[in-house]
Amino acid sequence: MGQVTCQISVSLDGYVAGPNQSLENPIGEGGMRLHEWVFPTAGWRSMQGLDGGEATPDSEVVTEMMSGKGAYIMGRNMFGGGPGPWDESWTGWWGDNPPYHVPVFVLTSHPREPLTRQGGTTFTFVTDGIDSALAQARAAAGEGDVAVAGGASTVRQFLRAGHLDELYLHLVPILLGSGERLLEDVGDPRFELLKVVDSPTVTHLKYRVVR
Amino acid sequence: MGQVTCQISVSLDGYVAGPNQSLENPIGEGGMRLHEWVFPTAGWRSMQGLDGGEATPDSEVVTEMMSGKGAYIMGRNMFGGGPGPWDESWTGWWGDNPPYHVPVFVLTSHPREPLTRQGGTTFTFVTDGIDSALAQARAAAGEGDVAVAGGASTVRQFLRAGHLDELYLHLVPILLGSGERLLEDVGDPRFELLKVVDSPTVTHLKYRVVR
Numbered sequence: 001m002g003q004v005t006c007q008i009s010v011s012l013d014g015y016v017a018g019p020n021q022s023l024e025n026p027i028g029e030g031g032m033r034l035h036e037w038v039f040p041t042a043g044w045r046s047m048q049g050l051d052g053g054e055a056t057p058d059s060e061v062v063t064e065m066m067s068g069k070g071a072y073i074m075g076r077n078m079f080g081g082g083p084g085p086w087d088e089s090w091t092g093w094w095g096d097n098p099p100y101h102v103p104v105f106v107l108t109s110h111p112r113e114p115l116t117r118q119g120g121t122t123f124t125f126v127t128d129g130i131d132s133a134l135a136q137a138r139a140a141a142g143e144g145d146v147a148v149a150g151g152a153s154t155v156r157q158f159l160r161a162g163h164l165d166e167l168y169l170h171l172v173p174i175l176l177g178s179g180e181r182l183l184e185d186v187g188d189p190r191f192e193l194l195k196v197v198d199s200p201t202v203t204h205l206k207y208r209v210v211r
Numbered sequence: 212m213g214q215v216t217c218q219i220s221v222s223l224d225g226y227v228a229g230p231n232q233s234l235e236n237p238i239g240e241g242g243m244r245l246h247e248w249v250f251p252t253a254g255w256r257s258m259q260g261l262d263g264g265e266a267t268p269d270s271e272v273v274t275e276m277m278s279g280k281g282a283y284i285m286g287r288n289m290f291g292g293g294p295g296p297w298d299e300s301w302t303g304w305w306g307d308n309p310p311y312h313v314p315v316f317v318l319t320s321h322p323r324e325p326l327t328r329q330g331g332t333t334f335t336f337v338t339d340g341i342d343s344a345l346a347q348a349r350a351a352a353g354e355g356d357v358a359v360a361g362g363a364s365t366v367r368q369f370l371r372a373g374h375l376d377e378l379y380l381h382l383v384p385i386l387l388g389s390g391e392r393l394l395e396d397v398g399d400p401r402f403e404l405l406k407v408v409d410s411p412t413v414t415h416l417k418y419r420v421v422r
Contacts, residue, residue, distance in 0.1 A: 013394040173402035183224040191384035
């Protein structure tokens, strides 16, 4: 059976999103600064079908973090479309060909029929909680890993429940000052460092979560 | 002129001290877990005049962080002795031969005559703020570095004032859950990664602070 993993970019002061998150600004003010390291990499460009980009350690991390995934789980806000009952014209942020290419399970309080997109991505909407989402994702993933894609509150729920096997932090040397913290109210798991990838821009820290 | 540096151990959730700090428990509940990586090292034992210990990357960091320092600055709580006017029988936590071996400047609201200890350590009590302490420490340090030894509020004052050149974090993979955070209310400095020292127990991250 695969691992239950999470990879997420975090500021030096512990935030995974800036303040004042909104539909227009889903990662909050300044939050996009956490993700700027990804876009110049060859690994990211390749996944978008683009040539070029930088073949850096960051690029290898991007390629690594998108490989071996059999299914994803994400919170409602990460799928988007606003709160409340679904406007079914909303099909996610990612266009016709989302970057997942495997089944994605979306945690929500509001039922919705599954969505099939191009390139192997399906979105299944789960209304009965994280245990159910995990069971469905494991079944769909087979031998692959189940990646908890975010956002912060979803990752916190999985950590708190003891469901996470690996946490891969991309530590970005900026301060956001306020916003949404990742490692708050998650109990007291132990972390064992699996590896460090040293890069001039971002330090990648892969931990095993010990229960 | 030397650098103004700070090295400090911090939990994965950003705390440099646990909750409920007291005279009996000066680093707060669980706070000593942040420092356990230091004691088994050969570098630490050598500084105590002891043989043995582990010759690990952690040990090299301990040796590095204690070398080249021409003066230290610390807050009143780090020197200890409780709040308010001085009980002059209190001469610090470190016994007759403190581990500094250079001039130490203690920030306090309460005047006190300087203290001379064995091994080159002197304690000078500074009542007119961090700028004065820094000027005195620089003068005493000559070509050496001035190390801001702590605690958290002293480091925050130096960061906020733009006085810190280097911040060396020892990232300990534990969660304290509450206590005193380091990188809070310090403005928005930029950090440039100078180096990473990878160790199984603690990840050492040395940053230049860019103003």
